Amino acid sequence: MDPFKMMDVAYCRTSVRRDYKVSIEMQKEVIQQHVTHDISKWFIDDGLSGSTINRPDFARLIEWVTSSTQSRTLYVTRYDRLSRNVSNALDFLELCQTHHVEVVSVLEPIPSSLGDKQAAQLLFVQILFSLAEFTRSVTIENINQGLAQKKLEKKVLSAKVPFGYRYQEGKIVPHPSEARVVRQIFSLYTSTSMGYQKIAQQLQKEGKTFRGKPFKKHHVAAILRHSVYTGRIGHNSKNLTPYLSHDVIPIIQPDIFQQAIEKRSRRLPKKRDTREYSLRKKISCPYCDRKLSPKMQSDSIYHHTYHYYACGHEDCVGYRLDASKIEKEVLTSIKTYLTETDNLTTLLDELKKQLSQVAKQKEATVSDLMKQKSCIFDQYEQGTLSKKEMVQQLDILTKQLNDVTSITLTEEQLEERVTQLLHLSDNTIQDVIWSYIDHIQVTPDKQLKEVLLYGIRIQSDVV
Numbered sequence: 001m002d003p004f005k006m007m008d009v010a011y012c013r014t015s016v017r018r019d020y021k022v023s024i025e026m027q028k029e030v031i032q033q034h035v036t037h038d039i040s041k042w043f044i045d046d047g048l049s050g051s052t053i054n055r056p057d058f059a060r061l062i063e064w065v066t067s068s069t070q071s072r073t074l075y076v077t078r079y080d081r082l083s084r085n086v087s088n089a090l091d092f093l094e095l096c097q098t099h100h101v102e103v104v105s106v107l108e109p110i111p112s113s114l115g116d117k118q119a120a121q122l123l124f125v126q127i128l129f130s131l132a133e134f135t136r137s138v139t140i141e142n143i144n145q146g147l148a149q150k151k152l153e154k155k156v157l158s159a160k161v162p163f164g165y166r167y168q169e170g171k172i173v174p175h176p177s178e179a180r181v182v183r184q185i186f187s188l189y190t191s192t193s194m195g196y197q198k199i200a201q202q203l204q205k206e207g208k209t210f211r212g213k214p215f216k217k218h219h220v221a222a223i224l225r226h227s228v229y230t231g232r233i234g235h236n237s238k239n240l241t242p243y244l245s246h247d248v249i250p251i252i253q254p255d256i257f258q259q260a261i262e263k264r265s266r267r268l269p270k271k272r273d274t275r276e277y278s279l280r281k282k283i284s285c286p287y288c289d290r291k292l293s294p295k296m297q298s299d300s301i302y303h304h305t306y307h308y309y310a311c312g313h314e315d316c317v318g319y320r321l322d323a324s325k326i327e328k329e330v331l332t333s334i335k336t337y338l339t340e341t342d343n344l345t346t347l348l349d350e351l352k353k354q355l356s357q358v359a360k361q362k363e364a365t366v367s368d369l370m371k372q373k374s375c376i377f378d379q380y381e382q383g384t385l386s387k388k389e390m391v392q393q394l395d396i397l398t399k400q401l402n403d404v405t406s407i408t409l410t411e412e413q414l415e416e417r418v419t420q421l422l423h424l425s426d427n428t429i430q431d432v433i434w435s436y437i438d439h440i441q442v443t444p445d446k447q448l449k450e451v452l453l454y455g456i457r458i459q460s461d462v463v
Ligand SMILES: [Zn+2]
Pocket: 285, 286, 287, 288, 289, 290, 311, 312, 313, 316, 317, 318, 319
């Protein structure tokens, strides 16, 4: 049968970490218990980490998803089989939604009360991942790292390969005429007294462009900082690491790059803005509709620093918002929305129901396995099993028992987590919320107008 004509498929994965391992056989069994028909193809990655992209059957699954826009169904036991990383899981789900593939996690049905199924699924998955992280007692630092990872990965999805290079068949290769411009920039900066602005003007005069637009000083500044030009993966090219499985051909000699760093450190006594701007590039300017950027201003007399989201585009009248104030307002509006519509309380009820289902299932499986165990002993006593066979079979059973008992989540833990969700008090949850915001509209008189979370619109009357 042509695998791309198949309507219903399933994906199973076991991890490398034995403590959370749920065997492929058990996953298959759980899925088969929940579907009434046959699964036409099983995609299976055995013993492969959910964080790695190099999972052969997952790659085939993506191929299957993108091969058609016919409606089809993909079954998994849990969403975390798709990825250990919430952002990868969400990206994959969005891909599935685009291609009309309904993803069904048989142990985690989406509460029907959550409304629009596609948007609800994305929210639900975020919450499930957040709960899972919690039950694994992963520290907040780890989760923050995960979110930072997400930001990096998002960047990879949308980021362009640095100016001077092209992405070709899995490699980053120099683009001859752009590479010449990069060399010119480094040369002008290190061997003349020209600053970013002067260099940009010089390039403009020569008719050289940055991705089709006139060179601006921030382009020049960014190029001079990018260590990728020396063929090195530095802190500012981390977002490229997935591409950089191969070496990058250098455009700039390391000593020239070092000279640029030294010149910059002499020229720039400015204070760096280390504030985390959670709404970066999410608020639209009410005048020109461009996205507001973080801006810091220091008051040298009172030694006070102000943080804004601002539009300073040359053809805009200009606009700025106090950063902390708008962040607080956005959070409040989301909190109000979530509590007023009872979305999360409904979720809590649903999760509790699921929890007891899982517990029951677990109990049944454990008692079944115990029965099998005593059966093995009986057979050994009766002489139908050799000692070696008995040991082997007991070994398998013990592994299965470990699989089952590793799925744990107490009701108290659940309740506590959801309460945190409801109050959005925890930093981790706030980070989840920030990452969930699609865009924000504000009025010229600095009022919050609308917050759009992946398909869920919160209108101003809630605020
Ligand atoms: Zn503007």
